[in-house]
Amino acid sequence: xxxxxxxxxxxxxxxxxxxxxxxxxxxxxxxxxxxxxxxxxxxxxxxxxxxxxxxxxxxxxxxxxxxxxxxxxxxxxxxxxxxxxxxxxxxxxxxxxxxxxxxxxxxxxxxxxxxxxxxxxxxxxxxxxxxxxxxxxxxxxxxxxxxxxxxxxxxxxxxxxxxxxxxxxxxxxxxxxxxxxxxxxxxxxxxxxxxxxxxxxxxxxxxxxxxxxxxxxxxxxxxxxxxxxxxxxxxxxxxx
Amino acid sequence: xxxxxxxxxxxxxxxxxxxxxxxxxxxxxxxxxxxxxxxxxxxxxxxxxxxxxxxxxxxxxxxxxxxxxxxxxxxxxxxxxxxxxxxxxxxxxxxxxxxxxxxxxxxxxxxxxxxxxxxxxxxxxxxxxxxxxxxxxxxxxxxxxxxxxxxxxxxxxxxxxxxxxxxxxxxxxxxxxxxxxxxxxxxxxxxxxxxxxxxxxxxxxxxxxxxxxxxxxxxxxxxxxxxxxxxxxxxxxxxx
Numbered sequence: 153x154x155x156x157x158x159x160x161x162x163x164x165x166x167x168x169x170x171x172x173x174x175x176x177x178x179x180x181x182x183x184x185x186x187x188x189x190x191x192x193x194x195x196x197x198x199x200x201x202x203x204x205x206x207x208x209x210x211x212x213x214x215x216x217x218x219x220x221x222x223x224x225x226x227x228x229x230x231x232x233x234x235x236x237x238x239x240x241x242x243x244x245x246x247x248x249x250x251x252x253x254x255x256x257x258x259x260x261x262x263x264x265x266x267x268x269x270x271x272x273x274x275x276x277x278x279x280x281x282x283x284x285x286x287x288x289x290x291x292x293x294x295x296x297x298x299x300x301x302x303x304x305x306x307x308x309x310x311x312x313x314x315x316x317x318x319x320x321x322x323x324x325x326x327x328x329x330x331x332x333x334x335x336x337x338x339x340x341x342x343x344x345x346x347x348x349x350x351x352x353x354x355x356x357x358x359x360x361x362x363x364x365x366x367x368x369x370x371x372x373x374x375x376x377x378x379x380x381x382x383x384x385x386x387x388x389x390x391x392x
Numbered sequence: 393x394x395x396x397x398x399x400x401x402x403x404x405x406x407x408x409x410x411x412x413x414x415x416x417x418x419x420x421x422x423x424x425x426x427x428x429x430x431x432x433x434x435x436x437x438x439x440x441x442x443x444x445x446x447x448x449x450x451x452x453x454x455x456x457x458x459x460x461x462x463x464x465x466x467x468x469x470x471x472x473x474x475x476x477x478x479x480x481x482x483x484x485x486x487x488x489x490x491x492x493x494x495x496x497x498x499x500x501x502x503x504x505x506x507x508x509x510x511x512x513x514x515x516x517x518x519x520x521x522x523x524x525x526x527x528x529x530x531x532x533x534x535x536x537x538x539x540x541x542x543x544x545x546x547x548x549x550x551x552x553x554x555x556x557x558x559x560x561x562x563x564x565x566x567x568x569x570x571x572x573x574x575x576x577x578x579x580x581x582x583x584x585x586x587x588x589x590x591x592x593x594x595x596x597x598x599x600x601x602x603x604x605x606x607x608x609x610x611x612x613x614x615x616x617x618x619x620x621x622x623x624x625x626x627x628x629x630x631x632x
Contacts, residue, residue: 163515209516233513241513273473273481275403276449276520 153218156225157248158198158232160184160213163239164387165279169206170213180204180240184215187235191228194220201258205347207387209280211264212243216254223247260324262340265353266389270333281334282389288335288360290328296359297326297337299369300352307376309352310345311384319345319376326352347384355382393458396465397488398438398472400424400453403479404627405519409446410453420444420480424455427475431468434460441498445587447627449520451504452483456494463487500564502580505593506629510573521574522629528575528600530568536599536606537566537577540592540613547616549592550585551624559585559616566592587624595622 162180172181181198188196201214229245236242251257268274271285300323307319323341330336337356339349355372358364364382372380402420412421421438428436441454469485476482491497508514511525540563547559563581570576577596579589595612598604604622612620 161513161515211516238518239515241515243512272483273401275401275479275481276451278478280516 153220154222155216155218155248155250155252156223156245157252157254158215158217158245159243160210160215161241161243162210162213163279164204164207164209164391166239167206169208170200170202170204170210180210180213183237183240187232188217191231191235192219192221192223199254199256201254202261202263202344202392204390204392205350205387209391211391213392214254214258216248216252216257260340260342261344261392262338263344263349264391265337265339265349265385266391267335267337267353267357268333269335272333274333279388280391282386284357286361288357289362290330290335290360292362292366293356293360294328296356296366296369297328299366300373301326304373305376306345306348306373308372308378308381309348309355311347311351311378312345321345321348326356349390350385350387351378351381351383353385353389357385358382393460394462395456395458395488395490395492396463396485397492397494398455398457398485399483400450400455401481401483402450402453403519404444404447404449404631406479407446409448410440410442410444410450420450420453423477423480427472428457431471431475432459432461432463439494439496441494442501442503442584442632444630444632445590445627449631451631453632454494454498456488456492456497500580500582501584501632502578503584503589504631505577505579505589505625506631507575507577507593507597508573509575512573514573519628520631522626524597526601528597529602530570530575530600532602532606533596533600534568536596536609537568539606539609541566544613545616546585546588546613548612548618548621549588549595551587551591551618552585561585561588566596589630590625590627591618591621591623593625593629597625598622 167180168178170180172179185196185198196217198215198217204210225245229242232242266281268281268283269288303322305320310319321341321343325340327338359366407420408418410420412419425436425438436457438455438457444450465485469482472482506521508521508523509528543562545560550559561581561583565580567578599606
């Protein structure tokens with residue numbers, strides 16, 4: 153069966169996240185599978201590289217799917233753009249090698265968390281950027297971030313407990329980008345636990361606001377206790 | 393009575409424009425006057441520098457109003473931010489000199505029309521940027537724009553007929569800014585007729601798509617006939 157690689161962007165605001173849940177209509181995977189199945193007149197199952205939570209956006213979600221019959225990629229992409237809702241955008245569609253699988257083949261992912269440090273509201277980015285007025289100590293945040301990267305047990309930054317599954321992940325880098333009134337945190341790693349980026353961001357924000365110390369990061373990690381880390385930053389600021 | 397100058401930004405998507413219309417609730421002026429009147433416990437009337445149409449946004453709308461009692465500007469600004477809807481943002485509030493009036497004192501305004509030239513959808517800017525996939529001949533658009541600036545009778549670019557009122561305006565400049573997949577047109581002038589920026593943009597887009605010639609601009613202007621000019625570009629791409 154021919155195998156395809158589809159790249160999507162979406163605004164997650166009105167969805168319950170990427171992953172189909174029972175009969176939940178309002179998921180991005182659900183909307184996409186329905187659109188593709190209708191277009192191609194066969195049941196299509198899609199795999200996504202990252203399972204974004206409810207309200208989280210994607211600038212570039214890589215997906216894969218197989219179809220019974222070979223597709224004209226350019227034509228299918230155009231058709232898909234016509235049928236997808238306006239908050240889901242199809243960026244590219246190409247034929248993939250037979251063994252490609254969006255989730256299993258994915259070697260690293262980057263999430264971006266956007267923070268607005270000005271107290272002046274910006275109505276145009278309000279769905280994508282968390283307002284956090286006041287001065288953030290970015291140097292302290294960098295010092296804390298440096299202690300969170302590497303191959304570590306991130307149990308303290310995971311909101312969903314499942315004692316059987318490993319909570320060890322490789323977090324390669326946390327990059328800081330400051331531009332005007334915005335601070336962006338880029339997290340690159342091999343995989344992320346449930347709410348991991350949001351709780352890392354909440355913890356770094358608390359460091360930036362001097363509500364906790366950068367030096368406390370090793371203690372939080374070794375506690376493996378979610379209650380010891382910072383708050384879970386809202387979904388709206390996050391995108392894959 | 394103390395006089396104040398308030399700067400706003402707003403996303404116009406769900407409003408019927410700036411100006412109050414009878415009992416129309418869904419106008420930006422209406423929302424703002426209701427919020428200020430409630431906050432200050434007195435009826436407040438607001439004047440705006442530009443009357444944006446339904447669906448048009450503002451990055452910086454300057455308003456003025458008078459109150460019976462002197463205000464603490466910083467405090468009132470904070471309070472206003474708490475009570476305004478999330479798609480209206482209060483940027484700044486200062487005391488103004490007694491004779492300042494947002495509309496009458498306004499000497500020039502700049503509108504920006506944003507156009508996305510890529511065929512790849514961008515879900516994050518879809519409410520603010522008009523998609524116009526395909527190649528635009530920007531040089532031809534510049535040549536046409538050069539013939540539209542100056543003090544001219546813009547009757548051919550006005551959708552609302554009122555034979556008693558002058559349709560002469562000074563359009564100082566039309567600036568082009570190209571960045572990545574986006575083309576921005578900035579219109580600066582002393583005042584604008586109803587739908588003027590949108591019909592200028594529609595006409596320039598038709599030139600960019602080679603559906604009409606840059607050399608036709610003088611004929612369109614002298615016709616004073618709306619039907620001779622191009623289409624009215626959608627409101628969503630426009631902001632004050």
